[in-house]
Amino acid sequence: MRLLIADHYSDMCRKAASIIAAQITLKPKSVLGLATGSTPIGIYEQLATWCQHEDLDFSQITTVNLDEYYGLAPDNAQSYHYFMAEHLFSKVNLPKGRQFLPDGMNQDTDRECERYQNLIELLGGIDIQLLGLGHNGHIGFNEPSDAFVKDVHLVDLAEKTIEANKRFFDKAEDVPRKAYTMGIGTIFQAEKILLVVSGAEKAGILKQVMYGPISPRVPGSILQLHADVTVVADQDAAGELTSKRN
Ligand code: F6R
Numbered sequence: 001m002r003l004l005i006a007d008h009y010s011d012m013c014r015k016a017a018s019i020i021a022a023q024i025t026l027k028p029k030s031v032l033g034l035a036t037g038s039t040p041i042g043i044y045e046q047l048a049t050w051c052q053h054e055d056l057d058f059s060q061i062t063t064v065n066l067d068e069y070y071g072l073a074p075d076n077a078q079s080y081h082y083f084m085a086e087h088l089f090s091k092v093n094l095p096k097g098r099q100f101l102p103d104g105m106n107q108d109t110d111r112e113c114e115r116y117q118n119l120i121e122l123l124g125g126i127d128i129q130l131l132g133l134g135h136n137g138h139i140g141f142n143e144p145s146d147a148f149v150k151d152v153h154l155v156d157l158a159e160k161t162i163e164a165n166k167r168f169f170d171k172a173e174d175v176p177r178k179a180y181t182m183g184i185g186t187i188f189q190a191e192k193i194l195l196v197v198s199g200a201e202k203a204g205i206l207k208q209v210m211y212g213p214i215s216p217r218v219p220g221s222i223l224q225l226h227a228d229v230t231v232v233a234d235q236d237a238a239g240e241l242t243s244k245r246n
Contacts, residue, residue: 197231
């Protein structure tokens with residue numbers, strides 16, 4: 001795992017956005033795997049700014065998101081469809097027909113999982129997958145459990161995740177209890193992985209992910225086995241890592 005330590009959140013965003021921009025420039029038809037949550041917001045802002053200044057072109061890009069809440073429609077302000085439209089898709093020249101997320105409204109869960117998994121395979125896999133890190137070590141919504149799940153699946157969200165995500169909802173009861181997520185195998189098929197982590201409250205879990213035992217109890221720890229992972233962490237998140245500053 002390659003580690004880049006950024007001075008602060010906006011420096012982290014700029015570094016991560018530069019890596020994604022390099023991917024887009026070098027391969028204009030890239031498939032980008034995207035994440036939601038607070039951490040990537042500044043990355044999307046930076047990419048949108050470059051695109052608006054015509055320094056970056058999304059016209060041939062395809063995107064696939066990691067996850068979506070089960071039961072939330074795209075026009076629900078808490079859905080990940082809505083998040084992506086608000087923070088990125090409405091601001092860049094990415095064609096609507098090439099923005100993919102799981103369909104949270106599909107109640108035929110086996111079918112939806114199969115559809116989304118097949119779609120990613122049909123696209124030829126992901127060139128670069130952006131990941132945030134949950135406080136419990138989750139990546140996508142692969143929550144701590146007894147085993148890693150390979151493909152796209154419907155997951156019961158962990159209490160810690162519901163607790164962490166309730167800040168986006170009026171009340172904790174409104175947070176959906178289930179979500180569709182790419183599996184660990186789906187994420188692992190990505191050529192490159194870019195993990196972004198910010199804030200002191202993630203310092204302990206980032207250390208476990210990077211240097212702890214590989215275990216489904218800390219799902220992100222599996223990333224130690226992927227051949228091309230770049231971690232961009234701000235100083236607070238990197239506070240418990242011993243490596244020298246880059
Ligand atoms: C989001 C996702 C999650 C988040 C993680 C961190 O699509 O899959 O794994 O990346 O929960 O969220 P933030 O960035 O809000 O701390």
